[in-house]
Amino acid sequence: MTKILIIYTGGTIGMVNDAKTGTLIPFDFEQIQKNVPELARLDYQLTVHSFHPILDSSNMNPSVWIALAELIKDKYDFFDGFVILHGSDTMSFTASALSFMLQNLSKPVVLTGSQLPIGEIRTDAKENLITALEIAATKKDGKAMVPEVCIYFDYQLFRGNRSLKYNSEKFEAFQSPNYPILAEAGVHLTFFPNYILSHPDQPFQIQTKLNSNIGVLKMYPGISQQAVMAITQSDVDAIVLEAFGSGNTPTATWFIHCLEQAIQQNKIIVDISQCKGGSVQLGLYETSRELQKMGVVSGYDMTFESVVTKLMYLMGQGIKASEVKKLLETAIVGELTLPN
């Protein structure tokens, strides 16, 4: 019988209204089970592991990612797939982080959650949970159909490190602007194998060293030197530069000088676009040529979630900065597309 481990970390899916404050707070897994009697009818052996404390995912942090990676490693040989119940707010960060930390996956790790608690009549939680379980259980020729970290939400399966939460109210809360979906659930569950990672040759392993000392510099017309310097002269090890369009920034001498100084202080600067779709192309415009010359790294079409967690993972490995920079511009687990 197919064995699935459900890992409950929290999120709206299991929340209830707190009578005292009137706000939504996370509740235990029994709440979920009680509301989905269909779980007992599934042909899988389900085991549940609840995290303590269960979290609103805005309180998610790297120590929980490490605990998740270690749990999956401990249970890896005993289950066919893993479903992680998680708040939608930071689900794409967790999925991206796990995609780098869980290496050579040959089993599915499917994150899901919901926009409405499972106890609400119009909830989207039941469908999300039941189909996520089905995806985690699906095999082809005896092997898992989706051997990667992914997010299932509102009838679509996304590569985790390509996904982002783009809507806080619609059931269709996630998008993957730069990579096709991996599967779609309608009357049939249709997988798109050409877009799914292939099975690894190497044995499964985890990497749990993370360095989260990262700053973010988001550009806007009129940004002051003081605001830029607050990031470039801070004590961070890397800066994610959220630039305009295809990776462009102002060309003002003071601005270029601030970035150059940061690079001289051995900070890694990665350029990603504020546009959700499309890729950074350093050197395409005059407004990114200087960045390219001084050694700013291109984040290509990576999501913000992916860049931040990839930096945490790479900088945690104790490898040389030049190697970190090289790997940032390399697709490790399908998180970026290099231009032709």
Ligand code: ASP
């Ligand atoms: N605040 C919730 C969370 O991320 C939202 C959700 O689950 O959809 O935990």
